[in-house]
Amino acid sequence: MTNQAAADLIARSNRLGADPKNTNYAGGNTSAKGTETDPVTGEPVELLWVKGSGGDLGTLTEAGLAVLRLDRLRGLAKVYPGVEREDEMVTALDHCLYGGAGAAPSIDTAMHGLVDAAHVDHLHPDSGIAIATAADGEKLTERIFGDRVVWVPWRRPGFQLGLDIAEIKARNPRAVGCVLGGHGITAWGDTSEESERNSLWIIDTAAAYIAEHGRPEPFGAVVPGYEPLPEAERRARAAALAPTIRALASHDRPQAGHFTDGEVVLDFLSREKLRSLAALGTSCPDHFLRTKVRPLVLDLPPSASVEESITRLRELHERYRADYQAYYDAHATEDSPAIRGADPAIVLVPGVGMFSFGRDKQTARVAGEFYVNAINVMRGAEALSTYAPISDAEKFRIEYWALEEAKLRRMPKPKSHATRVALVTGAASGIGRAVATRLAAEGACVVVADLDLEKARAVAAELGGTDVAIGVRMNVTDAAQVRAAIDETVLAFGGLDLVVNNAGLSLSKPLLETTEADWDLQHDVMAKGSFLVSKAAARVLVEQGLGGDIVYISSKNSVFAGPNNIAYSAAKADQAHQVRLLAVELGEHGVRVNGVNPDGVVRGSGIFASGWGANRAKTYGIPEEDLGTFYAQRTILKREVLPEHVANAVFVLTGPELSHTTGLHIPVDAGVATAFLR
Structure with missing residues (x-):
């Protein structure tokens, strides 16, 4: 890599992505602007390096960056057809690419290119999303950050959001970033160090404010009888329920699973606001795209028998599928992709823990991690205000977005034993x-x-x-x-x-x-x-x-x-x-x-190495080192x-x-x- 701005970007991204307080796995994106010499004209050309679609900040490498000509990207503002047709701008980004390598540009590319700052970070920290999903998030943003951070009302990621943030930065010269309603944060700086410093200041300031001013039990009191089971009993109950839960999560297509019984999860499952908050679902797009709009919650105490729990889980699954179908039917248009499946990705069992599911183990594990993020977000929002995620209609617009569907179709075909x-x-x-x-x-x-x-x-x-x-x-x-x-x-x-x-x-x-x-x-x-x-x-x-x-x-x-x-x-x-x-x-x-x-399998065999080989060689009257050849020669194909x-x-x-x-x-x-x- 020859450009220092891009090198600084990767180092900054890896630092930010390595700490889960800053952003979740594969969540958010970062960018840097700089100049290189165009190999065709020999003239300097301004470029944007930005984390590409599907990458992860913590493990980002040069190959994960999309590289675009800044003049062409900013020129798209002149041909922008308006918010109703902004999806067309994603294809237009391909015409701004510089060179032949690099990752595909993500939907957030416009945010990075249009904002007048050399370095931009867009992150999904729990503390920042807690402010972004609070019912009075705009007032909280002003109270916590003053004129250093500006509130941006919810808008689906895309070209218009990039224009909005660019305008807000231009109108607020003291601002170092913004809180995106229902979504996350964006920060910027003239240098990579300044952008990182501003991002961390927003994250840490929000967390400190929640810790100092939040109410002590934002999820309400512990419900008697819903306390966590002792560890051995808890895990035995989880193992007994796991086959049933996986069957329910795999009704439409087989899924791999993951089990989590961390303190954050168990505490949430024991509280009086569990059902009401879980029913509201997650808010940040990165969250609900992996966890679905809401989880399935078992409404029985851990004292219920395994048989009772299984029967109830099956009943709740039927209801969940009906509710998800109703959600799809309420918001789908004739242009919407077909329903992708009505099974839950997250199943919560009070006193026991959380089961999460996905197309492979990593996806299942990450879905669980995202729901832990969502729990932290809900706790922060409820501590200061009332948790108010984006509407189901907006969630549907993203979950069944044509761009999301195209992204899914680009994924490689599963291997023969995937999910097994x-x-x-x-x-x-x-x-x-x-x-x-x-x-x-x-x-x-x-x-x-x-x-x-x-x-x-x-x-x-x-x-x-x-x-x-x-x-x-x-x-x-x-x-x-x-x-x-x-x-x-x-x-x-x-x-x-x-x-x-x-x-x-x-x-x-x-x-x-x-x-x-x-x-x-x-x-x-x-x-x-x-x-x-x-x-x-x-x-x-x-x-x-x-x-x-x-x-x-x-x-x-x-x-x-x-x-x-x-x-x-x-x-x-x-x-x-x-x-x-x-x-x-x-x-x-x-x-x-x-x-x-x-x-007889001789090479690599534990049985043969433990004495069996010597005994068989003695039986056949040959040296032990010739046993594989001996077995091969007695076969029709003469192969070991x-x-x-x-x-x-x-x-x-x-x-x-x-x-x-x-x-x-x-x-x-x-x-x-x-x-x-x-």
């Missing part, structure tokens, strides 16, 4: 690790379950962090640990869709050397373990009503009588028949149950089977192409004629 939550046992190494890696690459949220928690967490971190994968400890022979791991799964990602029973071990011994303990150990891990995992998972899958997949990593030994392998092969045969039995039993719930039968080949089979079995396949075992053995299925 997968639990893989024995996933810290070998086949399990390869399966977890493939499923994550195909868009799934993955739970890496293993006896070794640290290794499981290390694999999860490699897959992309907690928005993609988590590691959990699971001893598949312990029903309590299995249930705890599945509870952790549904709290992390909202539910469960796909289970891979991969955990296993083997002791290669002939019949007369196989002890009762050898037999019990292998059957406990593979036969009993698979049963316990499938049973616990099936409870979630059935309650969700979204279908799902259970895959058993069995073995060619489940049908092939290999030498000196009685306990292992019998346990694998048990697994193979579980596939058939569960396929029949769970089919009515849309759950597919299939198996994969690999040949690797963990990735088994992962490929799991991917195909759980993808959309085999949606009508259940009860099947797929050999992944490079062709072993004696193991052909009959």
Whole structure:
């Protein structure tokens, strides 16, 4: 990057975006103006660098900036057709772009280009939006900031808002920024440092005023019986309700989920104003575009039984969908995009916490963070005044804005396993690790379950962090640990869709050397373990009503009588028949149950590394390092089977192409004629 103004802009943006008190994730935008030499004419040209559409201030890089010629952008004011046709100006911005790279200009570009200041920040701080959404926000703005900050009545983001703010700055020479009614703040400065300083002064001054002058309990008193449950009980209740709640949030299309039980949320859910404030919905466009106009609130105390809560949630969901349809019908015109779905994105359960949903884990988590922002906004507004968000009509104009619809259509097509939550046992190494890696690459949220928690967490971190994968400890022979791991799964990602029973071990011994303990150990891990995992998972899958997949990593030994392998092969045969039995039993719930039968997978295998490889090599009379080659040479295709080949089979079995396949075992053995299925 050659221009210092742009470099300063990125540094300022990263600092502002790193602190959630300043703005929410992907919220707001910043800009800088400067001069470069036009490579065509050799003459100086004034440019605007501005955060592009969809970017995040905290992680902004040069690639996330839109770069426009300032003379052309300001020239658009001469051809502006008026507020009723201002959407046309977004397309016109493309004709102002400078050079061939950079991000697409956002709807706020005009605000930055038209305001006569070298640096401009538009942010969504909780303290600033609290003033912006207060019923007497204009008076509060004057009282708090004097003539340094000017009130701007609500106007939908766009070219006209840019003109409005430019005029306000021109008419108020002492002003360093403004409060945008119902929306956020904008600040400016002659230097990057001055703009940042002014932004922080507005944010901190508003927060300090609320803290000093706000009433002590803006949400009202705690409602008896609605206090938060103790943590262990709270999370157990959340895990019990999660499958039902995810099913409701996924009525129109599958969603990934996130659970939050932070103090801010639990306090709000315990207060007497919960329902009335929640019904008003959020105000800042960045908030309600992610949280929908309002949440679904369970109107039962935490003392209600799980069954009562589930029944009531289903009733409230029907009402929510009807209300959302009425909201759409009341405001839609013949030009409006089709309704995008009537399910809630935020579900509030008093005493327990908040469930949030989205097209992936990150979107679900961010939706929850935005609703926490909204709670903070409501608290600040109620502390000083009365919370008064923009009207439903204005919310609809943004939610179903043609420009928002176009933005959604530009999003990449979801991957095959997007929104799917997968639990893989024995996933810290070998086949399990390869399966977890493939499923994550195909868009799934993955739970890496293993006896070794640290290794499981290390694999999860490699897959992309907690928005993609988590590691959990699971001893598949312990029903309590299995249930705890599945509870952790549904709290992390909202539910469960796909289970891979991969955990296993083997002791290669002939019949007369196989002890009762050898037999019990292998059957406990593979036969009993698979049963316990499938049973616990099936409870979630059935309650969700979204279908799902259970895959058993069995073995060619489940049908092939290999030498000196009685306990292992019998346990694998048990697994193979579980596939058939569960396929029949769970089919009515849309759950597919299939198996994969690999040949010996030597490279990367935890089983082989733990002594099994040495025993098998001894059985066949070959050096252990030649075992993979030996297995390959006895196959029809003469190819060694690797963990990735088994992962490929799991991917195909759980993808959309085999949606009508259940009860099947797929050999992944490079062709072993004696193991052909009959």
